[in-house]
Amino acid sequence: MxxxxxxxxxxxxxxxxxxxxxxxxxxxxxxxxxxxxxxxxxxxxxxxxxxxxxxxxxxxxxxxxxxxxxxxxxxxxxxxxxxxxxxxxxxxxxxxxxxxxxxxxxxxxxxxxxxxxxxxxxxxxxxxxxxxxxxxxxxxxxxxxxxxxxxxxxxxxxxxxxxxxxxxxxxxxxxxxxxxxxxxxxxxxxxxxxxxxxxxxxxxxxxxxxxxxxxxxxxxxxxxxxxxxxxxxxxxxxxxxxxxxxxxxxxxxxxxxxxxxxxxxxxxxxxxxxxxxxxxxGWLDSLPPAPASAQPWQVTYDVSAMVLAASEDKANPGAFIASPSMPWAWGLGELEKPSGAYHLVWSRDLYQIATALLALGDRAAAERALDHLFQVQQRSDGSFPQNATVDGTPHWSNLQLDEVALPIVLAWQLGRADRETYTGHVQKAADFLLAHGPVTPQDRWENQSGYSPGTIAAEIAGLICAADLARRNGDTASAERYEATADAWQRQVEAWTVTTHGPLASHPYYLRLTKDGNPNAGTAYSLGDGGPSAMDQRRVVDSSFLELVRLGVKPAGEPLIAQSLAVVDAQLRVDTPNGTYWRRYDSDGYGETPEGEPWDISEPDTGRTLGRAWPIFAGERGEYALTVGQPAEPWLAAMARSGNDGYLLPEQVWDGRPPSGQPGFETGEGTLSATPLTWSHAQFIRLAWSIQAGFPVEQPSVVACRYTPTCRR
Missing domain, CATH: 2.70.98.10 (Beta-galactosidase; Chain A, domain 5)
Structure with missing residues (x-):
């Protein structure tokens, strides 16, 4: 109506x-x-x-x-x-x-x-x-x-x-x-x-x-x-x-x-x-020119940069929100009174934004983001809330261990080796990871607990970065503990998350996560967000294992990575007139109904809603392509083409399933999801600079030099 x-x-x-x-x-x-x-x-x-x-x-x-x-x-x-x-x-x-x-x-x-x-x-x-x-x-x-x-x-x-x-x-x-x-x-x-x-x-x-x-x-x-x-x-x-x-x-x-x-x-x-x-x-003029890879998409690049900058709250410097929008049930008053969710600050999203700001040349903004994380959001035990209002008040209090680890990685990337940052923040976060990892109460899609390869990758990278900062502060004992735990998790991640006889392929492949650390068990769980109420964990894949490559925890050339990508492509890949994108995971329900009606959490696990394809995965695939010597420009182009007439990049695009093809719902164009999504714009910026550099610019070399043949210092 x-x-x-x-x-x-x-x-x-x-x-x-x-x-x-x-x-x-x-x-x-x-x-x-x-x-x-x-x-x-x-x-x-x-x-x-x-x-x-x-x-x-x-x-x-x-x-x-x-x-x-x-x-x-x-x-x-x-x-x-x-x-x-x-x-x-x-x-x-x-x-x-x-x-x-x-x-x-x-x-x-x-x-x-x-x-x-x-x-x-x-x-x-x-x-x-x-x-x-x-x-x-x-x-x-x-x-x-x-x-x-x-x-x-x-x-x-x-x-x-x-x-x-x-x-x-x-x-x-x-x-x-x-x-x-x-x-x-x-x-x-x-x-x-x-x-x-x-x-x-x-x-x-x-x-x-x-x-x-x-x-x-x-x-x-x-x-x-x-x-x-x-x-x-x-x-x-x-x-x-x-x-x-x-x-x-x-x-x-x-x-x-x-x-x-x-x-x-x-x-x-x-x-x-x-x-x-x-x-x-004046602000754009203060930045380096766009890299050559972005010049065919100059307006999208400039708008992406400005969207990131505009997403910072002015009363609370360093508080960058996820999106100035309230999609679906979040805007209908069914979940948040007053409204919330997307115009909150997530540690994970803020990491994505800050690394993009660092890549495009606004180091001061990235520093403000880290200050907000450490000085405003971080709890006394070293952890971070699932999300918080712009003034730092926790909104949803769930725990996601990648959100504890990524601020450490950002601190390392910014060279924040001073003693106050280390003892007051990095050390507390790293000790929290030791005490609570590797099993996370929620993965990066925020609706499942378990052994997640993406989360474990962040934990390992966080611990290795923390070890380096510890040594710079003379804390050799902590450095050794962080490294020993990271090394053990790096060796064990496949045993926890790779199935050797799953139903989706005849070869081993990474799972989205396992509930019990046994990837060959057919343990069933409810996907949440409107997805099926019982799915065999061996049938649920996503591309989060690519965090192992992006963060330098596993070599890009490992056969298991390519084998797992083949499964992800078979299950989640969507080819559209604008380019190729991927869905989050099998049977994702976080999106509109087949008729285009809003996602509604009041009817969970019904299978009535359909999560569509996300442009950020084109960016992540582009970063992976660079690590194996493949061109990444097509993935940058796909991200740019997902934008609307205002050059704003969406959270999701229509993927060929209903109501795609109806007037106003064209395959490859943005859905009614959050637009602009700051993570999408950050991924676009970061991929453009990674193409310029020839490798993912946010990859912490201290991690890659420990675990992979590639070592850039």
Whole structure:
């Protein structure tokens, strides 16, 4: 059911009459849900003074984050177009729309929505004021058929990550909204002609205009509910190109929010946008030029770099989130109230981001990431939470041992051999691995415990890196303990995770994991995330064993690696018009249903949802290709081609199974999964620099020199 139909039905059910007045009826309104996660635009100012981030999707402004990247405070800003007294429509639903990157070296996006009827075009360009907490939207409305139109802005605040407790009111031509901690102000130049405050589906602008194609309601206030504010724009005259600038300002108080909005309107959109672009230009200019391998994909490379930088919270330096989105059940209020999951900080994802930032030349950002991990996230026992909010508060408290090991590897890569880092952080993490490894309570897909070759690879690399840092600090005894344990695990990993008579091949191959350390046992387990409730562990493979090669724990040329890749390809490989990708593991359920409906954790282990193919695996395969002397450029190209019109890389792409092939669900294009996924952008950047170097640039040489014939110091 479309958004507009839901609103219409709410209005009918409540039976509300249209009238002007003081307080809007229909409190609290329909439930507040977040928008789809497949964003095609994302931006923030490069400056530290502005704490606003915006996202775009399907022709609309979607979530806006303020005052940090863990706090969505806006659900969306949409526009309703009324033609005469007969047609009222949301412009994004009634138009063909596309997004443009206005400047390939800054995160300035433009949405161009042209009515399928041929009657009008609405063009919206977005920029953040680098000096204030304001989003500016430059709007041009064209009447293409010389008929008169009316255009209305429909603003849905969800302040402080909760859309059900906002209040709104009109003051003059200004729309103000607030809750207990945050306020917003929506104003325009020229000023709005008419305004109203209401509740979603009950007394909002759509419920009003849909009745008789006229704005009859002008409610001055709507306290404590799912507030939606409506304003008539001074555009739409026949045969004209109307122009208006909207300012959406934020603050801790109404005064701050209104001051920000007015302050940004004074210089005008062009000046603010120019300063916004200059901030990104300056940062890109401070970096080395893109490597030759990325030059065919220069815009994707620059956008990837900027997405990584934009994903760092400004109030909490070094806290880079996984994605500014809430896919599937995470956005429907079924799992997180307030929202969570993807706009959290994972130690694993932060390692991926930091190594990419180090590769592209922003060492300072990688250092901030490590500082955040060690000084903010790390627990007193040396471990790290599964994930945390941007201020370091643990969100999910599960334990994943690769997330304990990878910060050690990052510390080694950054050369952080000082005594405070070693004794206060590295040593604690390494000792935790000794006490709790190699069996992990959760692997890198976060839903299984056991002996995981990918996790064990990270543990071994972490211990060897810790041993090197220990020796630099004169702690020979610890170094020897770390090395002895790492060596034992390196020798034993195959016995724990390689089946010699599994049903998927006549030769040995790595499993995703074993529950019991016995890879020849047909131990069954529930896959979780909507997958089957009982699978023989010998039938479940993934490509995580490639971490053994990437981190230097096993030689790339081992026959077992190639044999295992053959099994992975037979089970998980997906060839698409955009390139080759892989699914996570057999019978993965983390994705949409066959009909394209959202993944839903409320129905676990049903097999109804299908995890599709992930672009990051093309990047990981490219890193492996380099280690065996094969070209990796095709894998870089596959990653780039998975991007959308805004050059944002997705978590998953449609893989040929339903609903692929239906309009809007093309094989090889992004699904409704998290987009942009910072891990995808980090993998793209890192592979580009690895191609330049001829080997995986994040491979710790101290590990590779111990276990493989290849030794680069």
């Amino acid at each position: 479309t958004f507009s139909i839901r609103l219409a039905l709410w209005g009918v059910v409540l039976g509300l009459c249209g009238c002007a007045g003081g307080r809007a009826p229909g409190q609290p309104g329909a439930p507040a849900l977040w928008t789809p996660a497949n964003k095609d635009g994302f931006g923030t100012a490069r400056s530290a003074e502005s704490w606003v981030w915006y996202t775009l999707g399907s022709g609309d402004l979607t979530e806006v984050y303020y005052p940090d990247l863990g706090t969505p405070s806006v659900r969306g800003l949409r526009f309703i177009v009324v033609s005469g007294h007969s047609v009222t429509e949301f412009e994004s639903e009634a138009t063909e729309h596309h997004v443009e990157l206005v400047d390939p070296r800054s995160l300035v996006y433009r949405q161009v929505n042209t009515a399928r009827s041929g009657g009008y075009r609405l063009t919206k360009t977005y920029a953040i004021d680098p000096e204030r907490n304001t989003l500016l939207v430059d709007i041009q409305f064209e009447s293409l058929d010389r008929r008169p139109y009316e255009v209305y802005a429909v603003y849905d605040p969800s302040l402080s990550n909760n859309g059900m407790d906002d209040s709104g009111r009109t003051e003059g031509d200004v729309l103000l909204a607030w809750d207990g901690a945050t306020a917003s102000a929506l104003i325009s130049q020229p000023p709005f002609e008419r305004t109203s405050n209401g509740y979603l589906g009950a007394s909002d602008g759509w419920a009003d205009l849909h009745q008789d194609h006229a704005m009859d309601w002008t409610y001055r206030s709507a306290p404590d509910g799912n507030v939606v504010q409506t304003a008539k724009l001074p555009v739409g005259a026949p045969g004209t190109m109307g122009h208006v600038t909207i300012a959406l300002g934020f603050g801790a108080t109404l005064t701050e929010a209104l001051g920000a909005a007015r302050g940004s309107l004074r210089p005008g959109f062009e000046q603010v946008a120019q300063r916004y672009m200059e901030g990104w230009h």
